[in-house]
Amino acid sequence: MSSIRMFHCRFSCRTAIRPWWPAALLGLLGLLAGGLPPAQAGTVEPIRIGSVLTLSGPGAALGEPELKTLQLYVERLNAAGGLLGRPLRLIHVDDGGELAKVDPAFRRLLDAERVDVLIGGTTSSASLAALPLVERAEVPFLSLAGSVLIVEPAKKWVFKTAHTDRMACDKVFADLRARGLTRVALLSEASGYGRSGRFQCLARAAASGVQVVLDDSHDPKEADFSAPLARIGASDAQALLVLGVGASSARITRAVHAAGLKLALYHTHSIGSKAFIEAAGDAAEGVRFPAAALIVAAQLPEADPQKRVALEYTQAYTAAYGxxxxxxxxxxxxALMQWAEAVRRAGSVEADAVRRALEATHGYVGTGGIVHYAPTDHLGLDATAFRMIEIRNGDWRLID
Incomplete structure (x- = not known):
């Protein structure tokens, strides 16, 4: 049986011969993917990369840089000859931040497009919803979302590049203790990431020497936070940790500022974009959050192994998009670079060969940290992958 895979039989089988594609169509696909000479692209079937991202709605500020990055580096890989002598074709679908669109989006990529890998799931809700489909389809999936539940327990076909909500809780609680703050209020949004983060923080607080004095939640679409903020203000909390994604995080930050609450305000790595600072305005001043070294690359010590990678990505991205x-x-x-390296090591895009090569990744230096995967660890990052950041004068400053 050929190792070239075709998704069919509604998840009951995965191995089949792909249909023959006219050379003219393949040439067009190669040109769309970018970079390869027409003669080469016209004779070789492209490797298909499928991506479900949040490109509209409140989470668009997360999905847009994800798509731009994939487009930029697919083009660069193609300009360098593709992978295994084949061009890459990126096929992306916008889920609009709506859970109802996630299942059909992933099914389209798996069934109709017959992709060789899936990269995406901007939000935890989208990634978690896709897990059963991916596991049955037996296609490598690299999630970009934060919930630890995506990779715990470990799932055969699922990997993750974003730091987890549990890691964020631990980093925030450690910073609170260092500042002599031990009483915190939680305000989590009713989303996959908010619920998972709330659970993780509640579970980690006591062992971290922190007391959760108020545990509140909100609908991410609401604009009036007066009720939960009144409860927080009436508590004896010294700090507020917001667990949310997208535009609601900025709205809460503005509301906290307007209410005059004198609390140390923390978010998680879900605000690691200048879009948050622009939306929150002056209210963002002094906000702390854990994040990857990428956003403070220039402030890293010269000996930091991530500095070169983070600066190179920063220069390439800003040159392309500003x-x-x-x-x-x-x-x-x-996600793209880990997968590409796994394909090279496997010498194939056959699903299980690439999965095994991904799982054998050890010492990959990326923008998010240094990755060491294992059969029971498909995140591969430890606490050292997180840095504490504070927003000062409209910019990020490395604290720890």
Whole structure:
């Protein structure tokens, strides 16, 4: 049986001969993917990369840099000859931040497009919803979302490049203790990431020497936070940790500032974009959050092994698109580069060969940290992958 895979039989089988494609169509696909000479692209079937991202709605600030990064580096890989002598074709679908669109988006990529790898799931809700499909389809999936539940327990076909909510809780609690703050209020949004983060922080607080004095939640679409903020203000909390994704995080930050709450304000790595600072305005001043080294690359010590990688990505991304980088684009870069390296080591895009090569990744230096995968660890990052950042004068400053 050929190692070239075709998804069919509604997840019941995966191995079959791909249909013959006219050379003219293959040439067009290669040109769309970018970079390869027409003669080469016209004779070789492209490797298909499928991506479900949040490109519209409140989470668009996360998905947009992810897509731009994938487009940029697919083009660069193609300009360098592709992988295994084949061009790459990126096929992306916008889920609009709507859970109802996730299943059909992933099914389209798996069934109709017959992709060789999946990169995406901007949000935890999208990634978690895709897990059963991916596991049955037996296609490598590299998630870009934060919930630890995506990779715990370890799933055969699922890997993740974003730091986890559990890691964020631990980093925030450690910083609170260092500042002599032991009483914290939680405000989590009703989303996959918010719920998972709330659970992780509640579970980690006591062992971290921190007391959760108020545990509140909100609908990410709401604009009025007066009720939960009144409860937080009436508590004896010394700090507030917001667990959310996208535009609601900026709205909460503005509301905290307007209410005059004198609390140390923390978020998680979900605000690792200048879009948050722009949306929150002056209210962002003094906010602390854990994030990848990428966004403070220039502030890293020269001996830091991530500095070169992070600076090179920053220079490439800003030269192509302007503006600034975000942790979200970095997650996409790490996913694509880890997968590309696994394909090279496997010498094939056959699903299980690539999966095994991914699982054998050890010492990959990326924008998010230094990755060491194992059969029971498909995140491969430890606590050293997180840095504590503070927003000062509209920019990021490395604290720890």
């Amino acid at each position: 503006g600034s980088v975000s942790t979200f684009g970095g997650h996409a870069y790490d």
